[in-house]
Amino acid sequence: MKQFKRLLAVLLAVSMIFALAACNSGKDDDQSKTPDSSQDGTSGDKNNDSQAPAWPDGKTVTIVVPFKVGGNVDLCCRIIADELGKVLDTNVVVENKEGGGAIIGQTYALSQAPDGYTILAQTSSFVTNILSGDTEFGMEDSIAIGQYCFDPEIVVVSADSGITTIEQFMEKAKSETLTNSTPGFSTSHHIASLILADAHGLNFDYLHTDGSAEQTVQLAGGHAQCGLTTYGGAATLIEQGKIVPLAICAAERSATLPDVPTMAESGYDFVYGAWRGFGVPAGTPDEVVQILSDALKTVMETDSVVKAFEDSGFPVAYLSAADFQQMMNDDYENMSKVYHLLEQ
Amino acid sequence: MLGNIMAGLGALMNFNTLLFLFIGTLVGLIIGALPGLTGNMAIALMVPVTFTMDPVTALAFLTSIYCSSIFGGSISAILLGIPGTISSFATTLDGYPMAKKGQAGTALGVSTLSSVFGGLFSAVVLMCLTVVLAEFALTFGPAEYFAVAVLGLSCIASIGGKSLTKGLLSGFIGLFFACVGMDPQTGVKRYTFGSVNLLGGITMVAALIGLFGVISVLKSAEKGSSGKDTEAMPEVDNVWIGWKMCKKLLPTWLRGSIIGTIVGIIPGAGTNVATFLAYDVEKKISKDPDSFGQGDPKGVAAPESANNGVTGGSMVPLLALGVPGNATSALFLGALMLQGLSVGPVLFTDHADIAYAIFLAFFIANLLMWPLGLFLLRYMKTILSVPESLLGGIILAFCVTGVYSISSNPFDVAVVIFFGLLGYVFYKFDIPTAPLIVCLVLGSMAESNLRQALVASKGSLNFMWTRPITLVVLLISVVSFFVPIISKAMKAARKRRSPDVVTAGDIAESSTEEMDDD
Numbered sequence: 130m131k132q133f134k135r136l137l138a139v140l141l142a143v144s145m146i147f148a149l150a151a152c153n154s155g156k157d158d159d160q161s162k163t164p165d166s167s168q169d170g171t172s173g174d175k176n177n178d179s180q181a182p183a184w185p186d187g188k189t190v191t192i193v194v195p196f197k198v199g200g201n202v203d204l205c206c207r208i209i210a211d212e213l214g215k216v217l218d219t220n221v222v223v224e225n226k227e228g229g230g231a232i233i234g235q236t237y238a239l240s241q242a243p244d245g246y247t248i249l250a251q252t253s254s255f256v257t258n259i260l261s262g263d264t265e266f267g268m269e270d271s272i273a274i275g276q277y278c279f280d281p282e283i284v285v286v287s288a289d290s291g292i293t294t295i296e297q298f299m300e301k302a303k304s305e306t307l308t309n310s311t312p313g314f315s316t317s318h319h320i321a322s323l324i325l326a327d328a329h330g331l332n333f334d335y336l337h338t339d340g341s342a343e344q345t346v347q348l349a350g351g352h353a354q355c356g357l358t359t360y361g362g363a364a365t366l367i368e369q370g371k372i373v374p375l376a377i378c379a380a381e382r383s384a385t386l387p388d389v390p391t392m393a394e395s396g397y398d399f400v401y402g403a404w405r406g407f408g409v410p411a412g413t414p415d416e417v418v419q420i421l422s423d424a425l426k427t428v429m430e431t432d433s434v435v436k437a438f439e440d441s442g443f444p445v446a447y448l449s450a451a452d453f454q455q456m457m458n459d460d461y462e463n464m465s466k467v468y469h470l471l472e473q
Numbered sequence: 474m475l476g477n478i479m480a481g482l483g484a485l486m487n488f489n490t491l492l493f494l495f496i497g498t499l500v501g502l503i504i505g506a507l508p509g510l511t512g513n514m515a516i517a518l519m520v521p522v523t524f525t526m527d528p529v530t531a532l533a534f535l536t537s538i539y540c541s542s543i544f545g546g547s548i549s550a551i552l553l554g555i556p557g558t559i560s561s562f563a564t565t566l567d568g569y570p571m572a573k574k575g576q577a578g579t580a581l582g583v584s585t586l587s588s589v590f591g592g593l594f595s596a597v598v599l600m601c602l603t604v605v606l607a608e609f610a611l612t613f614g615p616a617e618y619f620a621v622a623v624l625g626l627s628c629i630a631s632i633g634g635k636s637l638t639k640g641l642l643s644g645f646i647g648l649f650f651a652c653v654g655m656d657p658q659t660g661v662k663r664y665t666f667g668s669v670n671l672l673g674g675i676t677m678v679a680a681l682i683g684l685f686g687v688i689s690v691l692k693s694a695e696k697g698s699s700g701k702d703t704e705a706m707p708e709v710d711n712v713w714i715g716w717k718m719c720k721k722l723l724p725t726w727l728r729g730s731i732i733g734t735i736v737g738i739i740p741g742a743g744t745n746v747a748t749f750l751a752y753d754v755e756k757k758i759s760k761d762p763d764s765f766g767q768g769d770p771k772g773v774a775a776p777e778s779a780n781n782g783v784t785g786g787s788m789v790p791l792l793a794l795g796v797p798g799n800a801t802s803a804l805f806l807g808a809l810m811l812q813g814l815s816v817g818p819v820l821f822t823d824h825a826d827i828a829y830a831i832f833l834a835f836f837i838a839n840l841l842m843w844p845l846g847l848f849l850l851r852y853m854k855t856i857l858s859v860p861e862s863l864l865g866g867i868i869l870a871f872c873v874t875g876v877y878s879i880s881s882n883p884f885d886v887a888v889v890i891f892f893g894l895l896g897y898v899f900y901k902f903d904i905p906t907a908p909l910i911v912c913l914v915l916g917s918m919a920e921s922n923l924r925q926a927l928v929a930s931k932g933s934l935n936f937m938w939t940r941p942i943t944l945v946v947l948l949i950s951v952v953s954f955f956v957p958i959i960s961k962a963m964k965a966a967r968k969r970r971s972p973d974v975v976t977a978g979d980i981a982e983s984s985t986e987e988m989d990d991d
Contacts (some may be wrong), residue, residue: 197880199517199804204811207521227880228676229669230655236669263669308929314660336615336925337658339741342797342806346740349796352614352929361810365795365817371611437524440813471660 184245184417189220192407194250195234197227201361201443205278205405206250208437212428217420230315232258239266243412245421248274251408253317256461260468261315268461272413275425276406276448276456278438280359281379282321283389285372289351295376295395298355302331309333310353312341315471321357321378321401323470329397348372359403360385361442378402383444404446404460406453422450478600481829485837490530494834497537498841502849504538505545508555508682508868509875512542513801520808528812529830535808536831537838539801543744543780544588544842551580551773552856553868555685559677560744560780562910563752565685566632567765567772574768575710577854582714583770584777585846587726591778592839594730595737595785599792600832604821606738607793613739615925616936620946621739622919625746627954628753629908632766637958639904647909650675651916658924670884679876679888680913684906686872687893690865692900697862712850714770722774725755729778736779737786740798744783745914751779757956785835792816792828 192210196202206223214221226234231254238249249255249271258264286292292301301307311319314337326333336353338344341362347353348363349371360383366372367386374389378401382391392399407425409418428434429447438445448456485491504515515538523531546561551568564584571580598606613621626644633640653664654674665671729751736747755775756765765772787798788805795816797803809816820828856864876885899906930936938944 197517198514199520199800199807203517204520204807208524211521225880226882227673228882228884229672232669232672233880233882233884263672314655314657334928334931335658336928337921338925339657339921340803342803343741346611346790346796347614349794350611350614364810365815365819368815368819369794369817371794436813437811441807441810 184420185217185219187219188246189222190214190217190246190248192221192223192248192250193234193238194223194225195227195231195238195254196225196250196252198225202250202252202405204441205438205443208434208441209277209425209428212431212434213424216424216427230254230258230261230263232264236265239270239410241410243410243414245409245413245417247410248421249408249410251406251457253403253460255408256457256464257315257317257320257468259461260464268458270411271408272411272418273450273454273457274407274409274418274421275450276404276446276453277425277429278405278443279379279402279446280361280405280444281377281383281400281402282318282357283360283363283377283386284325284355284375284392285348285358285363285367286355286375287348287351287353288371288373290354290373292355292375293373295390295392295397298375299329299331299397302326302333302355303329306332306334307355308336308353310336310338310344310347310356312344312358313337313339317401317403318344318357318359320464320467320471324401324467325357325399327467327470328399345372359442360444364442385442385444404456405443406448406457418450477825477829478833480826481831481833484529484826484830485533485833490533491837493526493530493534494537494837495841495845497534498541498838498845501538501541501543502545502548502842502845505542505561506548506557506853507875508549508553508557508686508872509678509879511558511678512538512545513804514879515542516801516804520804520811523808524811528809528814528827529834531808531812532805532827532831533834533838535805536834537841539805540592540781540784540835540838541842541845543784544585544592544777544846546780547584547588547773547777548581548850548853551584552577552854553686553864554689555868555872556681559681559914560748560783561776562681562745563748563776564773566752566907567767567769570766570768571770571773576768578710578712578850579714579718579770580768580773581850581854582712582847583718583722583773585712585843585850586714586719587722587729587774587777588781588846589839589843590726591730591733591781592784592842593836594727594778595734595782596832596835596839597785598734599785599788599835600829603789603793604818606789610738610740610790610794610796610798612942613741614940615922615929616940616943617739617946618741619919619922619926620943620950621736621742621746622915622922624946624950624953625749625915626912626919627950628749629911630954631753631756631762631957632905632907632911634766634905634907636903637961639902640908643899643904643906644908644912647912648916650680650909650913651920654917657917657921658928668884670882674917675913676876676879676885676888677914678879679885680892681910682872682876683889683892684896684910686868687889688896688900690869691893691897693861693865712847712854718770722770725771725774726778728754729775730782733779733782734786737783737798738789740790740796743799743918744780747779747783748776749911749915751775753953757953762957781839788831788835792820792831793818 192206194203194206210221210223226237238247241247259267292298309322322333338347344356345363345366348356349366363372367374374386376392376395377383377389378392378399380400426447429445435445501512504510505512516535546557547564549555549557550561550564551572554565554569556562556565568580629644653671655662655672732751733747736742752775755771756762787802790796790798791802797806873886876889896906926936937947
């Protein structure tokens with residue numbers, strides 16, 4: 130009996146190890162809806178008959194997300210990975226390497242072989258991290274593939290603040306100090322507030338919370354008066370009237386908030402938002418970049434992807450490799466002018 | 474409301490949905506039990522998968538993972554002394570000693586029933602009071618969060634073991650480690666030594682697993698080298714605890730569930746605070762507080778009913794206002810939006826059937842946990858019959874794999890080793906590790922919210938007495954901190970007067986951390 134129990138226990142332990150292994154590989158399997166998703170490359174010869182280019186040749190493509198599982202960027206990448214796998218006829222997996230303000234994941238992705246099999250999920254923090262001086266990589270160490278999303282900042286106030294228009298807001302922030310809730314120090318929402326305040330002489334005291342959920346709760350509860358945020362996180366509280374959107378920091382009005390004016394309409398020239406795209410390590414062959422860039426374009430035009438993005442509140446905005454690279458370079462220029470604001 | 478319940482039930486009652494509820498419960502249980510892997514991770518990975526399911530099935534599936542993963546954490550906490558998730562840390566305090574005494578079955582039975590009770594309780598609250606309680610969630614600003622964090626910290630006095638000095642020492646070391654990383658308000662880097670790995674602070678799960686997992690290996694290695702035979706655990710008893718025990722534990726379950734549900738409703742307060750508080754309250758009102766830490770079933774029942782109470786509670790602000798109460802409900806928000814559903818009052822007017830289907834999914838998931846848990850645990854408890862010297866290696870392998878899988882960062886493994894060695898030093902000097910963990914988990918919450926409260930009050934400390942909730946919670950914290958110290962001092966004074974009387978405290982002399990049975 131005792132022998133049997135021991136055997137059972139060892140079996141249990143072994144099965145737990147398998148369960149663990151299954152959890153990890155499950156990550157991969159979830160992404161692969163294509164029938165020939167074997168990772169050992171045996172499916173390669175199948176592709177030789179077709180006219181498809183050699184790359185990616187059935188080999189797994191990894192998207193490195195430098196953020197937590199379940200965050201906005203992660204969610205976007207997982208929606209895209211599924212479809213990208215179908216377009217490229219291979220396995221596309223998402224790997225999360227969070228921490229260090231995204232530096233850990235960014236460094237990891239850019240130090241991989243420049244063969245296109247490792248893609249970095251690039252966000253605004255890529256540029257700000259380089260400016261912070263904490264990174265070993267620079268702007269020249271990545272090549273853009275394309276942008277898929279641009280999420281403009283929205284100036285919002287708590288319903289309790291009594292402010293209803295952007296003019297009122299600017300007036301009040303000039304004459305007194307408003308408490309400004311952010312999702313954390315040096316996040317894009319914080320930087321946007323700093324730039325706005327610097328340009329127009331506004332006075333803010335910052336409440337740096339931990340994440341956009343906490344930021345919006347503080348606004349909804351009236352514990353902070355104003356803030357800059359993106360639509361997705363604040364949508365339900367805006368619908369309930371607990372948070373009031375005043376203006377959107379984009380070139381055009383948003384389809385989801387048609388009544389909210391742009392900053393430019395109100396006479397303030399300010400376009401700012403969180404951009405999201407992909408890049409590969411410098412040295413990746415041009416034709417591979419082209420294949421990836423074209424595939425991303427196809428993905429972002431797929432109905433199911435567009436719907437998933439819309440429903441999640443992420444505005445789709447595709448930019449080609451060249452345009453995205455230009456945009457990042459511009460962003461770097463603009464940010465280097467205002468970066469000193471963070472260091473005060 | 475009855476109509477809505479029937480509509481929700483109708484939406485749930487199909488083979489596919491029920492199958493996913495079952496799978497979710499099973500998956501959650503296993504993921505929760507593996508040290509390092511959390512239900513959060515499982516849910517995050519499943520959210521994109523649920524995109525193709527219909528809304529009710531998708532949410533029922535996620536709900537069942539959520540509920541059972543919280544319960545699953547208690548399995549490794551009891552059997553191995555390693556909390557599967559941070560929220561089952563308090564369960565180790567009494568669950569592991571119970572297992573050492575040969576009551577592993579009872580401990581697992583208690584934790585199963587407590588989890589089911591807590592889960593069902595919060596599901597009832599969720600169903601009946603969501604709309605009423607939602608507004609309460611918004612009254613919490615930085616000042617209130619700070620007070621809640623202090624209340625959580627105050628319990629270190631009672632879980633700090635026999636020496637107050639050593640307990641406080643451990644707590645302060647914990648607070649120090651909580652300082653590591655970027656300053657939340659100014660972005661200044663503290664104790665990062667130029668490493669980007671420390672910018673975000675110390676990975677909590679890695680530190681916790683180091684303190685619990687590595688140390689058990691070192692202890693058994695120590696025994697092996699001292700020439701003593703490493704013995705397998707004594708025979709384990711039945712997982713069914715009997716009605717008498719249930720009746721005895723009912724008040725504990727109720728208190729635990731209420732604490733859990735309330736803390737769950739407050740967005741951002743977190744499951745961990747709830748378990749610390751529930752354990753602490755139970756110990757303070759107990760007639761025999763010294764039995765806590767020695768394997769008191771109530772010490773398992775309180776945190777386990779509390780952490781499952783949080784599950785339903787955390788959905789209250791999410792469903793009623795669209796405000797996620799914790800990291801897991803933030804993932805639910807993502808899943809709901811991905812389905813094209815908006816949360817908040819509109820959910821109840823436009824999609825009442827879905828809202829009530831979620832409520833009922835909570836019920837069914839918790840009910841499923843009962844038979845499934847009791848059945849699986851009958852086999853799982855036999856893991857204890859593996860000799861300790863063999864088990865140690867397996868545990869270590871699990872801990873390292875689990876921690877590495879959090880963010881595939883080798884640095885986290887180094888954190889495990891560091892805290893493992895630190896834990897061993899603590900063990901050698903007989904310093905309790907429990908206060909360190911409480912302070913590590915709550916330190917940054919207290920700091921960040923104090924700083925925010927000070928910004929909001931323009932640098933004045935008056936928020937501590939001008940805001941009623943803050944004031945009350947802070948006063949309770951003071952009482953909670955000093956009561957155990959004073960009662961200990963009084964007991965010592967009485968002992969000095971009559972040295973012949975041996976109190977229960979002396980028999981149970983060893984600290985909470987010393988769980989050795991030899």
